[in-house]
Structure formats: C-alpha cells, structure tokens
Amino acid sequence: MHFFALLTSIALLLSYVSVYIPPKTLWILPLFGLVYPVLLVLTLLFLVYFTLGRSKWFLLPLLVLLLGGKLHLRYINFGWGQTETVTENSLKVMSYNVRLFDFYLSSQANDYANKDSIMNFIKTENPDVLCLQEYFYTDGNTPFNTKKTLTKILGSKEYHERVRFQQNKKRNFGVSIFSKYPIISKGEVSFPASATNYCIYADIKVKQDTLRIYNTHLQSVKIKDEDVNFNLEDDEETNLLRLKTTVRKLKEAYPARTEQAVLILNHAAASPYPVVICGDFNDPPISHTYNLFNKVYTDAFRNAGKGLGRSYAGKLPAGRIDYIWHDTKLGSQHFKVQEQAFSDHYAISTQITLP
Numbered sequence: 001m002h003f004f005a006l007l008t009s010i011a012l013l014l015s016y017v018s019v020y021i022p023p024k025t026l027w028i029l030p031l032f033g034l035v036y037p038v039l040l041v042l043t044l045l046f047l048v049y050f051t052l053g054r055s056k057w058f059l060l061p062l063l064v065l066l067l068g069g070k071l072h073l074r075y076i077n078f079g080w081g082q083t084e085t086v087t088e089n090s091l092k093v094m095s096y097n098v099r100l101f102d103f104y105l106s107s108q109a110n111d112y113a114n115k116d117s118i119m120n121f122i123k124t125e126n127p128d129v130l131c132l133q134e135y136f137y138t139d140g141n142t143p144f145n146t147k148k149t150l151t152k153i154l155g156s157k158e159y160h161e162r163v164r165f166q167q168n169k170k171r172n173f174g175v176s177i178f179s180k181y182p183i184i185s186k187g188e189v190s191f192p193a194s195a196t197n198y199c200i201y202a203d204i205k206v207k208q209d210t211l212r213i214y215n216t217h218l219q220s221v222k223i224k225d226e227d228v229n230f231n232l233e234d235d236e237e238t239n240l241l242r243l244k245t246t247v248r249k250l251k252e253a254y255p256a257r258t259e260q261a262v263l264i265l266n267h268a269a270a271s272p273y274p275v276v277i278c279g280d281f282n283d284p285p286i287s288h289t290y291n292l293f294n295k296v297y298t299d300a301f302r303n304a305g306k307g308l309g310r311s312y313a314g315k316l317p318a319g320r321i322d323y324i325w326h327d328t329k330l331g332s333q334h335f336k337v338q339e340q341a342f343s344d345h346y347a348i349s350t351q352i353t354l355p
Contacts, residue, residue, distance in 0.1 A: 023254035074285035079306035094127035095278035131215035305335035
C-alpha cells in the first residue's frame with residue numbers, strides 16, 4: 001500500500017507539472033494530465049485509508065493534494081454566489097460538437113433520430129449565437145441539409161462556416177457560427193498543419209456593442225472504439241497493440257493542439273472587439289492548452305457553472321474538453337451542460353453579459 005500510494009502521489013504531481021510544460025518538451029506528461037481525475041480519486045482514497053489506520057503516511061497524500069492548490073477547482077464549481085436573474089444586456093452563446101449529426105449512422109433503425117433530437121434541442125434552447133464543431137450538411141433539398149434547417153430554427157440567415165467540400169457527393173464537413181445578430185465581418189485562423197481542424201471568427205453587432213466570436217475544433221485524437229475496446233478475452237499482444245495505438249495518437253495530438261492554441265491566442269490578441277472563444281478543445285482542464293487560454297481569458301464554466309461540467313460523452317475519461325472562454329471585460333451567467341447526449345459531446349451554453 002505504501003508503494004502504490006507513493007506511485008500515485010508521484011503521478012498526480014506529474015499531472016500538475018503537465019499544465020506548465022509544453023507537450024513537445026516531454027510528450028508523456030500530458031498523459032498524466034488526462035488521467036488526473038483517476039489519480040485524484042486514488043489519492044483521496046489513500047488519504048482516508050491511512051487516516052483511518054492512524055498511519056503517519058496520511059501526510060503524503062495530504063501534502064500532494066495541497067500542492068495542487070487551485071488546479072483542483074478547474075474540474076468542479078460549487079456555484080456559490082451566482083445570481084439567478086439573467087442580465088438584460090446579454091446574449092446566449094452555445095457550443096456543440098454534433099458529430100456530423102450522426103449522418104453515417106442514419107442507415108440504422110432510427111434514421112435521423114439523433115439529428116432530429118439535436119435540432120429539437122437547439123430549438124428549445126434558442127441560443128443567440130450557435131457554434132458547431134463536426135458540422136455537416138448536404139447540398140440541395142435533402143434530409144441532411146442541416147444549414148437550411150438551422151437558419152429556419154434560429155430565424156436568421158446570418159452565419160459563417162469553414163467546410164471541406166466533397167465534390168462528388170455534395171457533402172460539407174467543418175465548423176460554423178450561426179447568429180441572430182448581424183455579422184459585420186468574418187474570417188479564419190489558419191491551421192497550416194491540419195486539413196480537418198479549423199478556427200473561424202465572426203464580428204457580431206449586438207445592439208450598440210460588437211463582439212468577436214471564435215469557434216474552433218482543435219486537433220482531434222482520432223481514437224476509434226476498437227482502439228480502446230480492451231478485452232480480457234483477447235490475447236495480450238492484441239491488447240498491447242491497442243494500447244500502443246492509443247498512446248501514439250495522443251502523443252501526436254498534444255503538440256498540435258498547443259500550436260493551434262497559440263495561433264488563436266495571437267490572432268485574438270489583435271481583435272478590436274471583446275472576444276468570446278468557443279469550441280471543442282480536445283484537452284481537459286489539467287493540460288498545457290487549457291493553461292494558455294486560462295492566462296488570458298475567463299472560463300465561463302468556472303465563472304458561472306455548477307458541478308463537474310463534463311462535456312465529453314465518449315469512452316475515454318476525458319471529462320470537460322469543450323469550453324466557452326470570454327474576455328475579462330465581459331461577464332458570464334447560467335452556464336449549462338446538456339443533460340441528454342445525442343452526440344459524443346454534450347452541448348454547453350452560457351449568457352455572455354456585455355460591459
């Protein structure tokens with residue numbers, strides 16, 4: 001027990017360190033950040049175990065937990081001191097990775113079920129600005145012309161998108177911003193090293209104010225179900241290959257996300273307007289990418305959320321990887337996480353209050 005307590009404590013300390021050191025410097029560090037929630041729970045269990053056993057070893061997990069300081073608060077918000085009333089001078093911003101509206105699952109028994117559920121959810125939530133990742137639509141008068149459906153639901157044709165167009169099948173893949181308010185200018189932050197991950201922005205006129213809204217989908221890990229489908233009935237070599245594949249994909253994705261984050265932050269620093277940055281960042285709060293944004297902007301969940309804020313509904317223990325960041329000049333209220341999953345992500349939303 002002493003050995004495993006020491007091992008767990010060292011691993012938790014390394015997860016703290018991963019926040020401050022770029023992944024390119026030591027690629028294995030981000031993996032400790034990824035499993036931080038598991039390490040935290042184990043450390044707490046060791047603290048209880050040694051305390052009940054009246055062992056001086058309780059000091060080890062206690063000291064390690066204290067060294068984490070405010071890092072622990074990145075994962076949980078108790079919602080103390082938050083106001084219930086929505087400020088009049090505000091707008092509702094939603095970010096949602098919709099997994100292509102499950103287009104490639106539409107041949108199953110419940111055709112279009114998840115697409116329709118997503119659309120109904122958006123209609124019910126009625127955001128003023130909607131940022132979608134893994135956005136998808138087909139051209140023409142088809143059931144998957146989701147762009148046409150969304151403009152109808154929101155009652156506005158103000159939108160901006162960056163898509164990869166599949167010419168032969170008239171399909172579009174990418175990210176988008178839909179707005180009930182006028183978009184006065186728009187553009188893109190280019191990711192030269194990626195052909196499938198994007199960042200776009202739109203300058204949106206809200207009454208007498210203008211906001212710059214960014215929507216991004218940072219480097220995907222591209223882990224498939226078979227990569228993490230470890231089975232004790234399979235031979236050791238097969239499971240080892242799955243583990244190596246998963247680690248290799250994680251190793252490649254972490255540095256790419258850091259580079260993309262720097263590109264966004266540099267671009268946003270030159271914005272003439274207050275900034276809101278939404279998206280699927282594919283990184284948890286204990287990560288170098290999160291730390292880069294946290295130095296400059298306010299995390300709307302930590303400012304106005306409650307609970308754990310888990311936004312990933314897939315198999316990996318990724319937890320909270322979708323964010324809405326905003327300029328410190330702006331405020332946020334009523335951060336919400338979707339309760340029912342229609343994608344491998346839960347939608348997140350917040351009321352952004354204007355200065």
